Amino acid sequence: MRKTIFVVILSGKNYKDSRVLNGMMNKSYADTDLLIINRGPNPLQFDKDFIHSLGFCVNNIDIKESIGDRPLGEVCNNVISNNARYDRFIFCDDDSILNKEYIKRLDRYHQHGVDLQIPSIRGRLDGRVYYPIINESVCKAADGFNINTESSVKSLGLGLVIYRSLIEKFSARNMGVFDNQFTINGCDTGFFSRLDMLKTEKINVAIQVVNSLNYALVQSQGLASKWRTLDKLRESFLSVKMSRFRY
Numbered sequence: 001m002r003k004t005i006f007v008v009i010l011s012g013k014n015y016k017d018s019r020v021l022n023g024m025m026n027k028s029y030a031d032t033d034l035l036i037i038n039r040g041p042n043p044l045q046f047d048k049d050f051i052h053s054l055g056f057c058v059n060n061i062d063i064k065e066s067i068g069d070r071p072l073g074e075v076c077n078n079v080i081s082n083n084a085r086y087d088r089f090i091f092c093d094d095d096s097i098l099n100k101e102y103i104k105r106l107d108r109y110h111q112h113g114v115d116l117q118i119p120s121i122r123g124r125l126d127g128r129v130y131y132p133i134i135n136e137s138v139c140k141a142a143d144g145f146n147i148n149t150e151s152s153v154k155s156l157g158l159g160l161v162i163y164r165s166l167i168e169k170f171s172a173r174n175m176g177v178f179d180n181q182f183t184i185n186g187c188d189t190g191f192f193s194r195l196d197m198l199k200t201e202k203i204n205v206a207i208q209v210v211n212s213l214n215y216a217l218v219q220s221q222g223l224a225s226k227w228r229t230l231d232k233l234r235e236s237f238l239s240v241k242m243s244r245f246r247y
Contacts, residue, residue, distance in 0.1 A: 002087040002163075004032045004103070006058075007079055009072070009184050010094045011039045016050045023098035025057050032103060033060045033086075037075065040067035073182035073190060080167055080177055089167075093158045093185045097124070097214040106161055109144035109210045115166035116195075116205060119159040120212040130217055131155040132209065141209040149204040154192055157184045159213050169203055170194070185215070 006029070008020050015021055015036070024034070034054070038044045043065055055061055066075050080089060088106075099105075106117055120141060121131040129140045132155040134147060147153060162177060170177050175197075181190035195205050 001031060002107075003085060004088040004090065005035055005079075005083055005086045006032050006090045006092070007035045007037065007076070008092055008094055009037050009039055010044070012041065013094050014044065015047045015054075018094040019097050020092050020094055021050075021054060023102075025054060026100060027057060028100065028103050029058045032058055034058045034062070035079065036061070036063045037079075038063070038065050038067065039072070043067065071180035071182070072184060073176070073178035073180045076178045076182065077176040080162075087164045089162045091158070091160045091162070091184065093215075095185075095216060096158060099211065102211055105143055105211050109208060111146070111208070113165075114146075114206045114208045115163050115169065116207045117161035117163075117210045118153075118155055118207060120209060121156055121159070121217070122212055122214050123217045124214045125216075127214075129212075139209070143210050145209040147207040147209065149199075149206060153195065153207060156215075157182055157191055158215065159211070160191070161210070166205065169198060169205065173198070173201065173203075 006024070008018065010018060021036070044063070046063075051061060051063075076091060083089075090106075110117065118132055120129050120139075122129050129138055132139050132141075132147075132153055134151050134153055136152070139145075139147075167177060175194070177191070177194070179190040179194060183190075195207075198205055
């Protein structure tokens with residue numbers, strides 16, 4: 001059994017207002033440790049009744065305050081470096097809707113060698129799949145779909161399931177998994193660019209699509225142009241020597 005920590009990033013919400021935390025109120029998370037990180041803007045008021053109820057559904061709960069200007073990428077890297085006993089890290093926002101078999105599906109479809117699992121992300125209002133984008137096209141993939149290691153992958157930063165094997169690939173290059181541009185619920189310019197950096201070093205990253213998250217996306221007609229802007233940033237990012245990013 002993989003030792004798993006589920007990291008929920010709260011932003012502007014109390015515990016009971018989080019769709020993700022409410023979605024974890026079932027026994028399928030009984031072997032999973034939960035870390036709740038509050039990003040503010042205000043400190044959380046401890047909700048004894050809610051946390052007590054949630055505690056019956058997970059193995060352990062830890063709560064951290066992280067209010068201020070500290071980049072989210074740095075916070076998430078510290079979570080990884082301070083928890084070496086875990087084999088799997090799940091990073092999620094506070095507002096996605098989890099299906100009842102979320103953890104079971106991760107286990108069911110995971111294959112030897114998979115470094116990263118990402119979800120299909122659907123608009124909550126229209127039910128359409130918007131992410132991941134693979135080779136510039138939205139991918140409507142069934143659970144367990146293995147993305148070609150040569151493909152270009154783009155998505156939001158939420159619902160990332162990171163395995164120890166991916167962490168070790170970054171560590172071998174003296175790199176953290178995330179950079180300071182990482183965002184959990186926006187068009188991410190950091191994490192997926194870092195995967196491309198590994199490719200330039202001839203290091204393959206095995207990515208699998210599992211689960212579907214319903215999210216309150218802001219679907220705009222300018223999505224394609226937004227990604228073109230990100231592509232320019234990525235190309236500029238990758239043109240700099242790898243040594244610039246080692247720390």
